[in-house]
Amino acid sequence: MFHKILIANRGEIAVRIIRACRELGVATVVAHSEADRRSLAVELADEAICIGPAPSDKSYLNISNVVSAALVSGAEAIHPGYGFLSENAYLAEVCEQCQITFIGPSAKAIERFHDKSAAREMMREAGLPVLPGIDRPVYTLDAAQQAAAEIGYPVMVKACAGGGGRGLRPAFDETELARNFPVAQREAQSVFGNGGLYLEKLVEEARHVEVQLLVDRYGKALHFGERDCSLQRRHQKLLEETPCIALDSTVRAEMGERAAAAAAAVGYEGVGTIEFLVDRAGRYSFMEMNTRIQVEHPVSEMTSGVDLLKWQMRVAAGEPLDFDQSDIKPRGHAIECRVNAEDPARGFAPQSGLITGFLAPGGPGIRVDSHLYPGYQMPTYYDSLLAKVIAWGEDRAEAVARMRRALEEFRLNGVATNISFQLALIASPEFLEGRFDTHFVERWLAEREAAEAEVGGARELHGA
Numbered sequence: 001m002f003h004k005i006l007i008a009n010r011g012e013i014a015v016r017i018i019r020a021c022r023e024l025g026v027a028t029v030v031a032h033s034e035a036d037r038r039s040l041a042v043e044l045a046d047e048a049i050c051i052g053p054a055p056s057d058k059s060y061l062n063i064s065n066v067v068s069a070a071l072v073s074g075a076e077a078i079h080p081g082y083g084f085l086s087e088n089a090y091l092a093e094v095c096e097q098c099q100i101t102f103i104g105p106s107a108k109a110i111e112r113f114h115d116k117s118a119a120r121e122m123m124r125e126a127g128l129p130v131l132p133g134i135d136r137p138v139y140t141l142d143a144a145q146q147a148a149a150e151i152g153y154p155v156m157v158k159a160c161a162g163g164g165g166r167g168l169r170p171a172f173d174e175t176e177l178a179r180n181f182p183v184a185q186r187e188a189q190s191v192f193g194n195g196g197l198y199l200e201k202l203v204e205e206a207r208h209v210e211v212q213l214l215v216d217r218y219g220k221a222l223h224f225g226e227r228d229c230s231l232q233r234r235h236q237k238l239l240e241e242t243p244c245i246a247l248d249s250t251v252r253a254e255m256g257e258r259a260a261a262a263a264a265a266v267g268y269e270g271v272g273t274i275e276f277l278v279d280r281a282g283r284y285s286f287m288e289m290n291t292r293i294q295v296e297h298p299v300s301e302m303t304s305g306v307d308l309l310k311w312q313m314r315v316a317a318g319e320p321l322d323f324d325q326s327d328i329k330p331r332g333h334a335i336e337c338r339v340n341a342e343d344p345a346r347g348f349a350p351q352s353g354l355i356t357g358f359l360a361p362g363g364p365g366i367r368v369d370s371h372l373y374p375g376y377q378m379p380t381y382y383d384s385l386l387a388k389v390i391a392w393g394e395d396r397a398e399a400v401a402r403m404r405r406a407l408e409e410f411r412l413n414g415v416a417t418n419i420s421f422q423l424a425l426i427a428s429p430e431f432l433e434g435r436f437d438t439h440f441v442e443r444w445l446a447e448r449e450a451a452e453a454e455v456g457g458a459r460e461l462h463g464a
Contacts, residue, residue, distance in 0.1 A: 001317050002026055002077045002101070006049075006070040007041070009081030010060065011385060012371045013293075014041035017079050020309040029073040031066055033059035035379035040371045047073055054381045060084045063091050070100050077101035077316060083383070086292040089114065103316040105270045105291050112266070113289045116160050117198040123274075123286045126262035131277065131285040133200030144181050145174060147199045154204070157181055159188035160196040165235020167191065170202055203277045205437045208232070209244050209284065210275040211259040212300045213268075214311055216321045221264035223256035224300045224308070225330045229275075231425065233348070233441045238418075239425065240296035241335040242303055244278075245396060245434045251282050260325070263289075271297075271312045295388070298369060299334040302392040333399040334392045337407065337426070339370075340384040343416035352380040357413035361406035365392040365399070368406075378415060386417065400426055424448075 004027040007017050014030060018041060021028045030045040035054035042048045049069040052059035059065065061084060070078050078100055080086040092107035104110070113119045121135045134147045137160045148155045148171065157180060159167025167188030171177035181197070189195035212224040228244035229237050243252060259274040273294050276284040297308050306328065315321070341351040355376040360368040370387035378386075389406050393399035407423050428444060430436050 001314065001319070002075075004029060004046075004073065004075045005077045005079050005103070005313070006031055006066075006073060006075035007045070007079050007081065008060065008066045009079070009084055009086075010036050010039060010041060010371075010382065012369045012388065013081040013083075013295075014039075015044060015371045016309060016369055017081060018044045020307060020313065023307075024310055024313065026313070029069070029075050031060075031069045033379075033381075035381055038377070040373055040376070049073060054379060056084065056381065063088070063094060066091070067094055067098055067100065070095075071098065075100070077103050077313075079103040079313070080292065082292050082295055087114065087290070101316055103270070103313055105268055105272065109266075109268055110291050113291050114161055116158060116162065116288055117196075119289060120198075120200075120286065122266055123262055123289070126265040128258060128262050128274075128286040129284065131200045131203065131287075134198055137196030137198055139185075139196060141178060141181050144197065144199060145177060148174070148177055151199060151201055154202040155199045156202040157184045157197055157199055159184065159192055159194070160198055161192040161194040162188055165232075167197065168235055172202075203279050203285070205280055205439075206230075207244065207246055207278040207436075208275065208287075208438050209247070209255075209278045210273045210290075210294075211256050212294070212297065212308070213260055213263050213272045213274065214308065214315065214321065215260075215263050215268050215270065215272070216315045217269050217318060218320050219264055220321045220324075221260040221268070222321060222323075222325050222328060223260040224304045224306065224328060226252060226255060227296055227299055229296065230436055230438050231431075231441055232438055233445070237296065237338065238441065239335065239337050239422065240299055241333065241396075241399070242299045243330065243333065246278065247282065251284070255284055270315055271308055295338070295385070296336050298367060298388060298390045299336045300330075302334040302367065302390055303330040303332055304328055305331075332392055332394050333396040334390060335396075335399045335403050335426075336388055336390045337403060337422045338385060338418075339387040339389060339410070339412070339422070340418045341378060341386050341415045342384050342418050344418055344421040345416075348418070350384050351415040351417075352378045353415045354378070355412070355414040357411055359409075359411035360387070361389065361409035363402075363405070363409075365402045366390070366406045367392075372412070386412065386415075400432065 006029045028045045029047040051065040089107040089110040092102040095102040154172040169180035169184040207230045215221040231239040273290040275287040342348045367390040391403035
């Protein structure tokens with residue numbers, strides 16, 4: 001195992017990594033921006049090094065500064081967390097040249113999965129079902145229209161180098177493709193520096209289901225069940241749960257086994273997640289692979305009892321997995337709600353400011369991952385994630401009841417949050433009955449807004 005690790009991230013994931021390292025007896029160095037000098041991660045780490053000003057491109061995305069901090073501090077490895085440089089092949093390559101372990105897959109593996117069209121072909125060859133689509137990037141509308149005619153409408157336009165819902169647009173006919181293709185291309189070029197797009201068949205009323213994997217360097221690949229991540233707003237996940245109640249036990253086992261086999265077949269190493277789209281008939285198709293730890297990994301930890309962060313580091317240090325697939329027996333049901341600094345009453349406008357009060361919920365089956373404390377000044381430069389509330393229960397009903405209790409107990413003052421929105425979401429009949437897909441939240445919000453407008457109009461009509 002490593003003696004010292006540099007953490008090239010911030011917020012709750014930096015705190016999560018520090019805690020895992022502490023249990024492993026590994027010293028930690030936090031690489032932080034000037035805006036994060038008073039962060040909880042800086043307070044908890046053994047050492048801290050400032051790597052630049054507040055803007056991400058000058059600090060958390062600055063590879064030279066991150067690697068220099070590792071070399072200066074004597075860290076043997078760099079943990080990138082999620083986001084920022086976590087899927088940056090160049091950082092992995094620089095680490096290799098500097099004899100620093102990158103806690104993640106090889107630069108080659110990251111590069112192969114970064115190109116989404118190439119990843120589709122690779123996973124098809126590894127035995128996973130793939131949606132009808134093209135396995136080459138397109139750069140012009142003419143080429144996209146030709147590809148769409150081959151696939152058949154409706155289609156989904158996606159950024160080859162994309163992720164997080166950026167550069168993603170549906171097209172139900174040629175007119176909509178002509179309207180959405182240039183928008184997706186501009187966004188892909190702006191966000192990823194690559195305007196290449198690919199097209200695949202659009203699955204209507206689909207669920208977004210992902211399988212958590214862990215692979216050691218000796219070829220043993222294990223899966224930890226699946227997570228349903230269908231509840232999203234603007235392609236950003238809001239709530240995740242495991243298991244997916246739309247899958248039967250046969251499909252669940254098959255999906256996990258095939259995902260693990262595919263990861264082993266392509267020589268993958270480390271933690272990773274293979275994401276699938278699942279249609280109404282329960283048919284699943286490969287969508288993409290995330291070559292890092294996911295925000296929602298705690299729900300898999302709660303049901304499996306395995307600390308994925310610690311094993312991610314142990315595998316990176318060359319340790320073999322000392323347990324088998326038969327030892328992983330997921331138990332119960334787990335749900336994660338993301339608590340964000342955003343105001344649902346104002347179109348989910350992002351918030352920042354001084355945290356004047358913070359009291360996390362607790363009790364049976366509740367876990368909270370957060371970097372907040374009373375007196376913390378939220379920087380304006382980063383994402384809005386404040387905390388993750390994870391609830392575990394013997395069954396889904398108990399997990400939902402515990403989540404409701406936890407969100408009602410949560411006390412966070414100083415900024416507006418989406419807690420009230422999450423409470424309304426988990427109380428909706430569609431959620432409770434499992435009748436949702438990736439577009440449910442948008443439909444639900446539109447219906448709520450229409451209902452509120454109707455009530456407001458009625459009050460005005462009657463002089464209320």
